[in-house]
Amino acid sequence: MTLVHERTSQFFEGVRRRRREIVTPEGVSLPVELADYGERLSAFFLDFGLQLVAIIVIVLSIIFVAVKADQSGLTGGIALALVLFIYFLIRNMYFIFFEIAWRGATPGKRALGLRVIDRQGGPLLPMAVIARNLTREVEMFLPLGILLTGGRGITGAVDWGQLSLAIWMLFFAVLPAINRDRMRGGDLIAGTIVIALPKRALSGDLVEATARFFFSEQHLRAYGAFELQVLEELLRRPDSPESSRVLDEVCDKICRRIGWTAPVPPQDVALFLRDFYTAERAYLEREQLFGKGRADKFARPGETDVAPKSG
């Protein structure tokens, strides 16, 4: 199903986000947008950086305390044991901890507006979080290590074991690209997907209560829902010379298309467009209620669900 507002997003952003649907127990379908590879990679590197910083800070402070406490080997031993344990804990528990405590988000994911959810829309259980992170060590940290050393052993010679690991790394790297839901190995096991869920704000209603320009049904028949929403998006843009130039152009086009002969004074362009938007929306919404909604200007009344046409 191509919803009109999704098509408008595609028109403005140029790319079409992949969507899945979750049907709530109340029977309402909610679209979810899959996260991009780029977003996920940035989130991962953000988290990775945070882990590194945390480890360095903790290790340095432990060393500092240990050196201060005394010089004997005993404190040094305790410090080393602590460092090893904390390193292990941070490296293995960071993702699990945050994804359970923050409901499917880590600091990196939160910064990029990403969330881990159950693929079927059920609750994200702690076991699923553990499952998707069990393979992270072999899926990401190991390949990262190989990348950093360039597949060479300690002696500098090419290590065949490392190279075969690198091939395996390729297998895991292409995994998200060869399934519909962009799931990596851990996601496959846990049955989870990563979605983009940035907060959206509700802006004011563009509808004008009192109108200065009036349009007849003849005028309003020229357009469909898609054009209406493109106009809405343009009207919501913040004021700038660029946006007012675009509005002038759009105003010209609309006047020509609907056959508006009276001149529109330059200072009234925005007002004219808002009035037109209000009238057009009122008209289209009424038509839609009568089952005669139009997806766009090419559609016949009643065609509310058409695939985007080219050109």
Place this chain on the structure above:
Amino acid sequence: MAPDSPSAVARAAGKPTLTLKSSEFRKGREEGWRELETLVAHVERRGVRTLSLHELQRLPILYRAALSSLSVARTIALDRNLLLYLENLALRAYLVVYGPRIGVGEGLRTFFRHDLPAAVRSARWHIVIATLALLVGVAAGFLLTLQDEAWFSSFVPTGLAGGRGPASTRADLLDKVIFAPPPSALEAFGIFANFLFSHNTLVGLMTFGLGLAAGVPTIMLNVYQGLTLGAFMALHYNRDLTLDFLGWVSIHGTTELGALVLLAAGGLVIADKILFPGRYGRIENLALHGRQAAQIAAGAVLMLFVAAILEGGFRQLVASTPARFAIGLGVGALWIAYFSLCGRRRPT
């Protein structure tokens, strides 16, 4: 419609106006959406436990109201910003309202009492296969090294051999390894156990994760582990140390090898579900059974923790072969009893 709404005022002033159903609809409900948005943002930041009782009661009511608003808006409104906002709000609220309801403590209890042993039991054939792979490796490693000790160096990586090899004498093995004096407690528990745990976990999770590659590497890794063990056994057999060596290995080996077999079995469960999806699609089937595999793996990682403490801390402390056997076999029997007897009844 209320008599003082803007359009009515405008009409009174003699100007023709438009009344949009979608606009009126929005005016009536916006307050509820904003309230829900605040609540959801609060939960996303601070968790559901910080909500007051009143807020907790409001949350599902507001959520259902928002869902109903969304359904209505989809049929009557063409306001793009409104539709996107409602979809976003409804999804965020949905994730809060239908989020997991089990606390960490309760989750852990069901995991140990029921989920883990049940998952292990349902993977018994995978465990059998993983064990067979290990045994094949042990037999091959043993027989080959028995004939020609040169095989030892190709089966055992230098790091693991720790100086042992065809050149080792009986006294070397006995005094420097099997009955070597115990290190200090700190070194044993703090550093050696730590290192062992990290290393074994990495190897074990590799075996598990490789299940995604149809399980062949999982089996190969298991055979390889067996080869290493078999080579060691042959080395000691040739020096008439078989029993002492077995005791030295078994004190932690029953737990450690058990864990490695379980991790491999978890990997094989994954491979099984990929290769033979049954009546579902591969991805659905994997999601259905993947958590079972992950439960096995998580339990096995905990076993590795126990094994590391036994190996790093207690092995050298207990300097007698019968005592080592007793501990090793006793712990092994406990694991078997736990996995086969516990959690047979579904928790209520």
